[in-house]
Amino acid sequence: MKKISAFLIIMIAMLMAGVCAHAADFSVDTTSLPMGEAYKPYSAQITMSGGSNDGYSFEFISGFKPTGLTVNEDGSITGTPTSAGYYANMNIRISNVDGTYRDVTFKINIRARSIKINVTAPKNIIYDGNSYTATVKCYDMNGGELTDAVPIIRYGKDNLSSVTDAGTYYIDVYVSGCIISEREGDTHIQIERQGASISLSGDKEYQYDQLPHPLTAADVTVTPPAAGYVIEYSRNGGEYTTDVPVSSGIYTARVHTTNPNYETVYDECTIKIIGENVNFTVTNTSFTYDGNSHKATVSSDPADVGYKVTYTNSKGETVENPTNADVYTIKITLDNDKVYSIGNDYDNKLTISPQSGHFTTDESWVYDGKTHKPNMTVDAPYDESKYTITYRKQGTETDLTEITDAGVYDIIITFPNGNYIADETSSKTITVTPKTVNFTVTDNVVDYDGNEHTAKVTPTEALASDLYSVKYVKRDTETKFNSVINAGVYDIVIELANSNYTLDNSFSATMTVNVTYTFNLGNSPAAMIYKDTTHDAEWQKEALDYLKANHKFSENYLPKDCSADITYNPINNIDADGNEYTVITSGLDKFVDPGVNINDGSTSDTIKGTVSAVSGVEGLYKVTYQINDSTMERYLLVVDRRIGDVNSDGAVNGIDANNLVGKDADANGVKQARIWDVNKDGRIDNNDVNAIRNRFSVRLEAYYPWL
Structure with missing residues (x-):
C-alpha cells in the first residue's frame, strides 16, 4: 500500500512539471523562453541540465507556437515572428540517442510591434463596374519599411475586400502582430455615380x-x-x-x-x-350672415349622373353646412369618375358676407384736461354683445375706452368673430384739438451791459408755468438760449410741454439787446468824469463843459476821488494841427482807437476806419469811421523818435526839459505843453520833468492826449 502511494505521488509531480517520461532520465534548464517582438529576428536555445545538448534531438509536436518561428533539431528556436501573443503550451519532444524521450511544455511571449502605415487610395473614380483597392505600406517607428508585414485591408461597414459600387468607403487596416501607432495617407475610397x-x-x-x-x-x-x-x-x-x-x-x-x-x-x-363629359351649373352662391346655413344650387347635365358637393372654408376645413361668414370653395366629386369627367368650369365659390352695421359719431372737442367717453350711434341689426368699441391715439399701440389728451384717435370696432362688420361709411376717427394759447411780451428791449436778460412773457390765460418754457434764438442762427447777453435781435420761442397745447399763430415777439458805446478815456480828467457813475448824465455834461472852459474841476462838478485845486490843461505832445484829439503813435499799423468801444458782447468790437494823409504836415493822417449814423474822425500823427526827446539824442532828460514849451511858466497860463504840473505846485518846471521822465523812456505805441 505504501509503495503504490509513493508511485502515484511521483507521477503526479511529473505531470505538474509538464514532463512526460518515457524511460528517459534527463531534465532541461528552463521551460520559459526569452520574450520576442513581432517582425524582429528571434533566437533562443533550449539547454539541457549540465549545459550540453550532445546526444539529444528536439521537435515541435503539439500546442501553439508563434508564426514564423522554427524549432530546430539542435534545440535552437529561430526565425522572425509575424504574430504576437502569449504562447503557454508549445510542446517539444526531446529524444535521447538511447531511444528514450520526454515531452516538455515551453512558454514564449511575443510582443506586438508599434508601426506606422501609409495608405494610398485611387482618386476621382467614376463608377465603371470594376473593383478598386487601396495600397498599404508598413514602416517601423524609425521609418524603415517592413516588407514582411502583410496588412489586411477592409472597406466600409460591410468589411469588403474591394469596392465596386458607387459610394464612400472607409479604409480599415489590420496588421498581424502590430499596433498601428501612426497613420498617414488616405482614409476613404470614393466612387462617384456615373451620369445618366x-x-x-x-x-x-x-x-x-x-x-x-x-x-x-x-x-x-x-x-x-x-x-x-x-x-x-x-x-x-x-x-x-x-x-x-x-x-x-x-x-x-x-x-x-x-x-x-x-x-x-x-x-x-x-x-x-x-370620360363622358358632365357639365354643372352652380347658382345661388351669395348670402349675408343670418345664423342659418346656406348651400349653393347645383344641377348636372346629364341629370342622372351621381355626384357629391363639398364646401371648404378659408382655413382649409371641410364644412357640411356653411353658416359663418366666409368664402367657401365648392368642389363637385363624381360618384363614378372612372367613366365620367367634369367637362366645364363652374362657379366654385360660395360667399356668406358678414352682417354690417353703421357706427357714427360727430364728436370732437378742444382739449380741456378732462376725460371724455365719446358718444357713438350704432345702426345695426345686432346688439352690443356683438362688438366692442375702443380708441387708439395715432402713433401709439394702446387701446383706450376714454379719451383725455389732444390728438387724432382711430375708432376701433372689434367683433368676436367674422360674422359682423362695420360698414365702409362708419366713422373712422375722433379728433381732440389742442388748446390754443397766446402770450404777451414786455420788457423785451434792453441795452447791452454784459448781464443776462429775459423778457417778461405772460400767458393770456391761466397756464401752469411747468407747461411752457421761453427760449431765445438770435436771428440767422439756430441755437436756443434761456436768456440773452450779447447785443442783437432774438426771436422769442415759446415751447409747450406737451401736445395738448398749441401756440396761437398770431404770436410773434422778439428780444432786442441794443449795442452800447463806451468812450474809454484812460485816466485823463475827462475820463474821471465819465467813470463817475454816482452822478447823472446831466451832471456829467455840465462837468465836462466846465473842464473844457476852465481846464480844472469845479467844486460843484468834482469827480469821485479828485481834487478841485488841480489844474488840467490840453496836453498835446506836438501841436501839429491844433486839434487836441490828435492821436500820437509810432506807426500806422499800431493805431487802434480805444476811445470808442462797441458793447455788444462780441470779441471784435474795435473801431477801424479809412486812413488818408493830411497834406502840408509830415506824418499826419486823418482817420474816418462810422458809428451807427454818425461819422467820427480822429487825427493820427506818426512820429519816429521818442516822445519828448527834443534834441534827438536818444534820451529824455533835463536838456529836453529846458527846451520844452511852457517850461517855468504859470500853469494857468500854459496853453500847450509837453509836460504838465505833476507835483501840483502851480508851475511846470524841472520837478515835473523829473517826475515824468521815465514815462517816455521807451517808444510809445500809442498815446492819447485827452482833455
Missing part, C-alpha cells in the same frame, strides 16, 4: 375604353441603359403608384432611373383619359 439621362416621348390622350394605357419601353429613352428605370403614375394630383392608368382622369407619368450607381434623373409627361 432619361426622356419620354411626350403627352398622350385617350378616350375612356376600360383598357389600361401604360407607357411602354418605346416611350422611354435611358442613357446608359444600365441606369435602369421605373414608371410611376399620379391620377388627378394624387400619390404616385405603379398602377397603370385605366379610369378617366389626368395622369402624370413620372420616370426615373433606379440603379444607384448612376445619377437619379427624372422626366414627366401627361396621360389624359377622357
Whole structure:
C-alpha cells in the first residue's frame, strides 16, 4: 500500500512539471523562453541540465507556437515572428540517442510591434463596374519599411475586400502582430455615380375604353441603359403608384432611373383619359350672415349622373353646412369618375358676407384736461354683445375706452368673430384739438451791459408755468438760449410741454439787446468824469463843459476821488494841427482807437476806419469811421523818435526839459505843453520833468492826449 502511494505521488509531480517520461532520465534548464517582438529576428536555445545538448534531438509536436518561428533539431528556436501573443503550451519532444524521450511544455511571449502605415487610395473614380483597392505600406517607428508585414485591408461597414459600387468607403487596416501607432495617407475610397439621362416621348390622350394605357419601353429613352428605370403614375394630383392608368382622369407619368450607381434623373409627361363629359351649373352662391346655413344650387347635365358637393372654408376645413361668414370653395366629386369627367368650369365659390352695421359719431372737442367717453350711434341689426368699441391715439399701440389728451384717435370696432362688420361709411376717427394759447411780451428791449436778460412773457390765460418754457434764438442762427447777453435781435420761442397745447399763430415777439458805446478815456480828467457813475448824465455834461472852459474841476462838478485845486490843461505832445484829439503813435499799423468801444458782447468790437494823409504836415493822417449814423474822425500823427526827446539824442532828460514849451511858466497860463504840473505846485518846471521822465523812456505805441 505504501509503495503504490509513493508511485502515484511521483507521477503526479511529473505531470505538474509538464514532463512526460518515457524511460528517459534527463531534465532541461528552463521551460520559459526569452520574450520576442513581432517582425524582429528571434533566437533562443533550449539547454539541457549540465549545459550540453550532445546526444539529444528536439521537435515541435503539439500546442501553439508563434508564426514564423522554427524549432530546430539542435534545440535552437529561430526565425522572425509575424504574430504576437502569449504562447503557454508549445510542446517539444526531446529524444535521447538511447531511444528514450520526454515531452516538455515551453512558454514564449511575443510582443506586438508599434508601426506606422501609409495608405494610398485611387482618386476621382467614376463608377465603371470594376473593383478598386487601396495600397498599404508598413514602416517601423524609425521609418524603415517592413516588407514582411502583410496588412489586411477592409472597406466600409460591410468589411469588403474591394469596392465596386458607387459610394464612400472607409479604409480599415489590420496588421498581424502590430499596433498601428501612426497613420498617414488616405482614409476613404470614393466612387462617384456615373451620369445618366432619361426622356419620354411626350403627352398622350385617350378616350375612356376600360383598357389600361401604360407607357411602354418605346416611350422611354435611358442613357446608359444600365441606369435602369421605373414608371410611376399620379391620377388627378394624387400619390404616385405603379398602377397603370385605366379610369378617366389626368395622369402624370413620372420616370426615373433606379440603379444607384448612376445619377437619379427624372422626366414627366401627361396621360389624359377622357370620360363622358358632365357639365354643372352652380347658382345661388351669395348670402349675408343670418345664423342659418346656406348651400349653393347645383344641377348636372346629364341629370342622372351621381355626384357629391363639398364646401371648404378659408382655413382649409371641410364644412357640411356653411353658416359663418366666409368664402367657401365648392368642389363637385363624381360618384363614378372612372367613366365620367367634369367637362366645364363652374362657379366654385360660395360667399356668406358678414352682417354690417353703421357706427357714427360727430364728436370732437378742444382739449380741456378732462376725460371724455365719446358718444357713438350704432345702426345695426345686432346688439352690443356683438362688438366692442375702443380708441387708439395715432402713433401709439394702446387701446383706450376714454379719451383725455389732444390728438387724432382711430375708432376701433372689434367683433368676436367674422360674422359682423362695420360698414365702409362708419366713422373712422375722433379728433381732440389742442388748446390754443397766446402770450404777451414786455420788457423785451434792453441795452447791452454784459448781464443776462429775459423778457417778461405772460400767458393770456391761466397756464401752469411747468407747461411752457421761453427760449431765445438770435436771428440767422439756430441755437436756443434761456436768456440773452450779447447785443442783437432774438426771436422769442415759446415751447409747450406737451401736445395738448398749441401756440396761437398770431404770436410773434422778439428780444432786442441794443449795442452800447463806451468812450474809454484812460485816466485823463475827462475820463474821471465819465467813470463817475454816482452822478447823472446831466451832471456829467455840465462837468465836462466846465473842464473844457476852465481846464480844472469845479467844486460843484468834482469827480469821485479828485481834487478841485488841480489844474488840467490840453496836453498835446506836438501841436501839429491844433486839434487836441490828435492821436500820437509810432506807426500806422499800431493805431487802434480805444476811445470808442462797441458793447455788444462780441470779441471784435474795435473801431477801424479809412486812413488818408493830411497834406502840408509830415506824418499826419486823418482817420474816418462810422458809428451807427454818425461819422467820427480822429487825427493820427506818426512820429519816429521818442516822445519828448527834443534834441534827438536818444534820451529824455533835463536838456529836453529846458527846451520844452511852457517850461517855468504859470500853469494857468500854459496853453500847450509837453509836460504838465505833476507835483501840483502851480508851475511846470524841472520837478515835473523829473517826475515824468521815465514815462517816455521807451517808444510809445500809442498815446492819447485827452482833455
